Amino acid sequence: MAGMTFNPTRMELTKLKKRLVTARRGHKLLKDKRDELMRQFMEAISENKRLRIALENKIRSANRHMSLARSMVRDEIIATSLLFPKQSMSLTVEEKNIMSVRVPQFTAQFRSSDPGDIYSYGFAFTNAELDDTIQSISDIMPDIIRLAELEKSCQLMASEIEKTRRRVNALEHVMIPRYQDAIRFITMKLDESERSAITRLMKVKDMMIEKAINDRRKRDES
């Protein structure tokens, strides 16, 4: 109850009781939100992890192909081969709402209608390793986009879960006990003053009766 000042009145009591009900309902709702977010998060994060491991391996192997390609022809040839890409990629971004966490969803669009149209060079001066590199990078692009979605979702969900958990804890361990204490305090205070009012009344009544008896006695004697 430290830090809370209130008047022990009936009005204050009603107000606090209402607040306690609201706090309890909020607590329950937030707890449900946290649990559901956590469930979704665990699903997303394990897929995220699986996909990242797979993707990192694929990128490493693409890098190995690239190193081989570089070792066989001059650097300038590789550089000029890749200088003017035929393909260009753009994204449309949509929003998905997971338990009020807004996460981005991407769809890729290619300028050229044929997604296989990726070789920006003639095959005469380059080697097969370069083709392999390009092909494997092109193959993993959908995975990269999916991974981008997943990683962002996981990060946003993680921070939302953290926030929600703090709120749940604050309600459970601070707000609700505080309201309960205050309500108990006011109830006790009100009961106490009621009792003192009753005793006072009883005492007054006793005094009045006593006075009446004395008056009657005096009148009878005279």
Place this chain on the structure above:
Amino acid sequence: MYKIAAMGDRDSISGFASIGLELFTLDQMPNPSETLHNLAANQYAIILITEALAMTLKDDIAKYKERQLPVILPIPGVSGDYGIGMKAISDAVERAVGSDILKDT
């Protein structure tokens, strides 16, 4: 319309040019952190970044963690394997759950 960019050393990312990503190689960027902020402000939704470069731009990347866009995705480059991507996943689990429960699975 959003775009995808790749940042890092030329050897690691030149392959991505062929499928239509925009490349920002180290030799073109005098100041990579400025480039990153420019990209983030200019309709780039996904920014691939080599782990070696991501290491040096840690603080800049952290600024975009809570934002919806862009997604900054660390990828392994030709040289240097720092496990930044996996680290980010464990960090997220740790934040959400309280401890890294996926550690050895």
